[in-house]
Amino acid sequence: MKKNRIKGENIGLCFLLPSLTGVCLFVLLPFLDVLRRSLSSSVSEEWAGFQNYWSILHNSAFRLACWNTLRFVGVCIPSLLAISLLLAVFLQRLGRLGGILKTAFLFPMAIPVASVALVWRVLFENSGLWNSLLCRLGAVPEDWMNSPAAFWVLCGSYLWKNLGYDIVLWMAGLSGIPTQIYEAAQVDGAGEWKIFCKITFPSLLPSLYTISVLSFLNSFKVFREAYLVAGDYPNESMYLLQHLFNNWFRDLSFDKLSAGAVLVAAVILGLILLLQRIWNWEE
């Protein structure tokens, strides 16, 4: 019996080995190298201790980028989760039509980044479509990309692009809820809101963790459009961590870049572990 168990484990390990090797080679080892670089100087790689960490924590550009990134995540992730969940519930009710509309929501994800950047320019430039519309309506046009409004353009782009993805994930979760429970609740006289709070949402909690993590990871991809439209130095309000890291890479500041990356990885890891702990506790 024990022999069979060990044998089973060995077979399992064999299946796991190629993927594990890949992860070690292409993820873990490079991360260890980043950790090493965060403790040494940029080109000469002399030992610097925690000097790099100290330096970036006192760097105003890093602090600004952190604040903007946190603000972006804090605004966009809850908004995305809430809007996509509501839409998913709504589309679920529509049946077949909901399936077709779900596909329509996925289109923004298929649009290439360069095309999205072009749409941004056409819409939000000083002489763009949006300002033309505002002028016709008698409002004062704004230089969207060179003002604090750029942050909201960024948020809007993120929501527009990722809504469909989250809707699909929510709908997958919704389809796993037995309809008998809903019928039973309706028979017992429960209203829509009560059904949502007592049945739908609790049943979707397993999906919430996955969708949150995926949405959080997708939030980093918004940098691509921001970079294509506004370059290395956008308006302050949309200056994210990736902008800073990108510029540090260009400037050969690998020491600061590595220290920043380690700090960000630590924060993300902490966040994910916290989410997992909350989920496990709720279970």
Added chain:
Amino acid sequence: MRPKLKRYGTKLISLFLSSALLLSAVACSTGGDSSLSDIPSNSSAKGRYVEEEFSLPGGDGNIPLSLDQTGDKLRLTSSEGIFDSSDNGKTWEKVAFEAEAPETFSSPAAWGTDGSAVFTTSDDSGKSRYWLMDKSRKKRELVLNLPENETFTDGVLLSGSDDKSGAPEDSSEDSASSAAETSVASGSSAVPENSIQKFSFLHDGSLLGLDQNGVLYHIDPETGSFLHTLEATGTYNQYIDFVLTTDTLLVRSYDGVDLFHLTDWTLKERDSVLEDFLNSSRQSTGNPEATVQTNVSSSGNVFLTGDILLFSDRQDDSIYLCSQNGVYRHILGGSSIEQVINGALNTLSDPTFHVQKILKLSDDSFTLLGWNETDESHKLLNYLYDPNMSAVPEKELKAYAFSDSTELRQAIAMYQKANPDIYINLELALSGSDAMTVSDALRTLNTNIMAGKGPDVIFLDGMPVQNYLQKGLLTEIGDLVKEVEDSDGLFENILSAYKTDEGYYAVPTRFVLPILDADKESLSSVHDLASLADAVDKLRKEHPDQKSVTGLTDAASLLKALYPANSPAWFQTDGTLKQDALSEFLQQAKRIFDTNLPDEDGGDPQDGLGYASVSFGKNGMAMGTELTSGNSLISLENFSSIGGLPSLVSVNDKMQNYGYAPQPGQAGNVFLPAGVVGINAKSSQQEEAKTFVKFLLSSEVQAIDQGLGMPVNKKTFEQLCQVKDSSLGGIAVISSDSSYSINLTFRKPTEEEYDALRETVEGLEIPATQDTIILDAVLQSGQAYLEGKLELNDAVQEILKKVALYLSE
């Protein structure tokens, strides 16, 4: 039994899938770098063509006109006569011609393999006459009935007097300091007569001739009649050159190469491999017109870069192609083109060397006649295959630059000639044919550096030099700087642009001087940016009809012109920008910009008096063209070549009472470092890299004067100040409405003028800021302010915010 089978089956499938996964990971490989050739530098492959220079016969004044093969001899036709060589050009013997042979001829002759020839002469009326000379030297006239010249339709291109209202009066011809000037006669309509530009003998003794209309004639030498007439179809309807192999006639047009059977003169299918090669070569130069091939008949002609010469030894149906990249061989109808001689290892890659004629000889060597722009001389080069020489030089030095330049290419060609065991592999980041930006190029460079694959020598123009200095990326090269300083002398003030307390890590090999060219009254009143704006205002009031005082009608151009002389004054000691200084700069720039008159019809204010200008002679740095055309009253220019001083002083003479001075601005005595070079500290070839950098500072390389900048080598600076009268050029300018034209021949500057230049150079102190991030920020917001789209305070704040982010990183 079945469960057992199922278990084994599962195991087998698992094993298969794992193996497939492992194999796919192992099979992945990166695409190799194709640098020099497919042979890696440390390969033991042997054999390559080695270049040797031979002396041309005759004296210094002898002008080679053409190089041909007659039988097994080389024949050089030159202004001093005809010379033959039996040893591939090493030694020459003058060939005595009978008196009945024509003594002079006005275009290259064609020689037959038996010593017969065809010559062209011009009679007193300018009409071309053709002469056939047989192998016994008897000549007779060959009368050809060519059609009219259809390449000219409206007479001469230049017409009208050079008087223009508002233009300064012509200077007196008696004045010793005035530039020679000729006006062009108007109204003449002398259309040159059609004539044969190129002849060639066929194996049967008949002739091929290409006329000025681009039509090719197969000529009966006995009667002069046209046996066949070949005309091009396509966009331009013109043939521009032809080559003969044993069985095929290749005729080149702007659309490609037509092939004809020599047996029946029918058109063959085009050779797609050859066409693709020619097209890709044209595209790689970025010059869509780089297909022109001209026959050089006198002292040289400027070929467009990327041009490819076609030639054949007529031994078989193969064709050879010669370009700056080397010599290639292709068998017509074949599927490949192989490189025979690598241009990167010899003079072929020198952009100032122009191949006039190249021949493949019977011993498989190549002999080449060319023109060298730098020393204005003809060269005879021979390429002989050495089976013992390594196929590629053993040592490879990697050099990296953002953009190409003639100086760089020429320096590399010269260095490789002097050091045949070292190959310099130049990587250019911004080719212009892709969407690569400066930031992208820097990231790629940094990736390579950190991976240990970085270049050995880095040309730092356009790069964040200070950043590299702070990061310790570059090697200290004070020792080689001292060596050159001791031998030739260097401008210490220029060289110190990037000097640190620890020494020299990056040195500019050249420098540019921003100048103001204006009337002397304005020059004397201008000492900073505000007084420059005052002077421009004053000129505007004195010339209310002048469209633009500065000639800079575009906001971005004006800001770029003013940036170097002002930007150094914007920085505080902590590296941040001074708001007041920036604000002052934009205000004064706006004052200057506002003096431009808008177009009355609401059209583009940039539409000033258009003009075409052509430089002639050696001088390619025609300065002050805007002044001569009347497009501006003052000129903000970059003085980047000592060879430009003749043009500058000549234009100032023409404008009367004009002079030049370093451009005034918020900072004084500013210069632009150029050709900045450094050695990668991580390079494993430090010594070789140092020899190359030292070579770049040597007088030989610094003498290349093509506009990148003036030399930092003092010895070379003095040598370039000794300009030869024969190398003075000129400019011809004509306005877009043909109402105004001028031919201006440059004069030699006086010793006082050279002294003034020396004094100015010695007094330069401050290197201009070349940070592209700051420049872009200033251009973006500054342009909006100048065009009235943004308030001053908003523009300044925008710039400060953008730059603050950059500086705080």
